[in-house]
Amino acid sequence: MTPLLSATDIVVQAAGQMLVHPATLVLHPGRPLTILGETGSGKSLLAQALIGTLPQGLTARGRVTIGDRVLDAADPASFRPLWGRTLGVLPQEPWLSLDPLMPARDQVAEGHALVRGLSRVQARTAAVRDLDGLGLGRAGGLRPDQLSGGMAQRAAFAAARAGGARIIIADEPTKGLDAHRRDEICALLLKGAADGGGLLTITHDLALARALGGDLMVVRQGRVVEQGPTAQVLAAPDSDYTRALIAADPASWPRQAPRPAQGAPVLRAEVLSAARGGRVLFRDLDLSVHLGEVLGITGPSGCGKSTLGDTLLGLAWAEAGRVQRAQGIAPVRFQKLYQDPPSAFPRAVTLGRALDDLVALHRLDGARIAPLLDRMRLSPGLLTRRPDAVSGGELQRLALLRVLLLDPVFLFADEPTSRLDLITQAQVTRLMIDIAHQAGMALLIVSHDAHLIARSCDRVIALDGPLAQAA
Template sequence: MSVLLKLTNVAVYVGDTCLLEPISLELKQGEPLTILGQTGSGKSLLAQAIMGLLPDNLSLQGDVEVFGKALTLEQRQALWGRDLVMLPQEPWHALDPLMKGINQVAEVYQHVQGKGHHDALVYAQQDLLDVGLADSAHKRPGQLSGGMAQRLAISAATAGGAHVILADEPTKGLDVSRRDGIVRLLQSRSIEGSLLTITHDVAIARQLGGTLLVMKQGRLVEQGEATQVLDYPKDDYTRELISAEPSAWHDITPSIREDSAEAILVADNLSLARGGRVLFDGLSFSIKQGEVVGIVGDSGCGKSSLGDALLNLLPISAGSILRSNKTAKPHQWLKLYQDPPSAFSSSVSLGQLLEDLILLHGIDTDRIAPLMDRLSLPHGILERNCLAVSGGELQRFAILRALLLDPVFLFADEPTSQLDPITAKEVTALLVELAREAGCAVLLVSHDAALIQKLVIRLFRYK
């Protein structure tokens, strides 16, 4: 069995500080390798080191061999697309916002595989059909849900036929049925090569099989055959990851007094259509102070559109929405975005964005440090922009920014889709504490039924 990728004592430094301790591994043909760990464990840093995508201020030590040859940074970069490809963690960073989805996939077939225009479109249409995007082939990324954009990015990245595929959190933000489909797609695309997957999802690691490496804070803590490691973990951290899956949580639903809680929002007979398709019709419900209401449904079914309509970000087709808290300011009706990059400017640091918020709304700066600690956010993150932090760190920063504004209603659109199980458990507990302590109503959207059932007072299911 040939070795497609080999790392020997690969480490990453910033100055004299070691961010990723020396690690050695082999990726063999037909044998998948999965790296499991929570946000900040060094998983994505390792993938960037392999691809040659490390920021200029970081340095690589050790050897990277591809197809049996030790290659320089420039030589590895020359393999992109045709032989070596990395699926991005954030689809918005990889997609052209002005180009239709089918054209983005077809373009890869044309310029990487040399297909003619007509054949490239045929292949692209089949790829989008395979991932459930046939009806959205002519939509631009901004017209897609987060999960749909993720599937489009995967289709475009794998269209070049690369033998070595590095997939960085490829199933983030997807419902279970789509998640399993993406895993099958990646397995089929790597059948003549191999697949290195970075994930915080224990279920994905189990489904992929092969060799499993578990990382924590920049170092390798356990490795072995995937089933053996997950069924009989030796390291305490591995056991903590497994036990943090939502199905193992205790219920943390906040309690409210039915006789005293005020209805913050009342929706009556709502209907909403987009793109000629009715997303929901005749929907009525209310949300009270301190109440956590959950919505479960597959990607693209209209969950996000409902939340946007409740926040007056999207016009409804029929019905009415009554927001009864007259003392609340507009900025206290908030949304946590499913894909945090869409909520931040990359032109300034996160610290500057926070400073702007403080000046605009007169926020007490003494509240920031304790909240950052509760969200496990390193204070050095404030010196970077949104492109220089992980997806999980950016999502937790988005939650920090929302909490500082003392929301009366929070539409949390897949708030833990970017987070590992341990951090997701901590963050969702914090959202429930917010509802309990501040009387904030929370509408929590997720495709993870197990997570929602542990948190909410009432649950709506979308088909």
């Protein structure tokens, strides 16, 4: 069987430092290949080197063969004629790939028109069909900023497929999605592969890796530590790292004993109701959050989890009801950890400059940055890069670090670990909970992962339609 794509001795470097050590892989038609690894391990950089999309400042070398073309990884321009037609990319951060001013339907139609050559009417019809198939029929007229994280990911998937590319590179395609939507995306990815297409997926989602099957590469610190058939590797892993990754699944975490609420609430909501796009998300919701308490919110994609957190912070309007915050506390100490950190970091400055600006603006202690970097397993060298030159997981941990510098009394963490591998997810979740308990910070966690919420939180609110249920 002739491979759709093969790569030999792919290396990625930055300022003389090797980020991805020589890696070789083969992608066969109809057989998915999944790259599984730790946050910041280089798995996304490896995929970007294969298609010529590395961020500025990073270089690659090695040989990539796609069909009858032999390409030099050191020459990213040579890959451009294949973009959209042969290579379709579903990026890790949908909001960076979607036009912020264009409705989702028009963005998908654009691919059908410009790449496939369909007429305007045909392209629009095809875009509506694509979005309907992803459960986004009613959201086609919305801009990316009006979509939830899961909805934006599905819209980006439709846009990536619009050009008819035979090979799809999917970078964390199910992050931020509930189990039902994850299975839908998985089925769509597999459908393309079943028709003889190629599918290369980068993920830290063990459930997705299992469902995709095919072959698996496990990457750690820029090195391939294990590879083989997915079922074989996950059933009987050879490396200690793979075994630790499997054992870190939230379903295996011990349950925490709920902590009783103490003192007056730092935030209270009464008969709160919200709607989006004419659809009621929740109605007549009462809740209070106390210092040191960890409250979880779970539910399917688009059910209003993020809207609830934004409403509590005053970032979104409520249809009815009111929110009261404890008096005498500076507004800056009510903070949000965003689901998609690229939307919260300035793109044109380094991460170190962004942190320094925060320190200067609020007269904070900059000496706290170094120990927080160490606690979150982040290299100080990351601060010399811009946001697009680090992994999504690294950027999410840096976003958490930035928020913690402000000593929040209430932190709304919107899918805070959706970009993290299982091991780092467990560590960061434990870090947030420890800080909440030790510093007396009220913590509101939103997640699609019911196991993570059930095993981390003192109380849980399940959103699924207008009526919310508290546990």
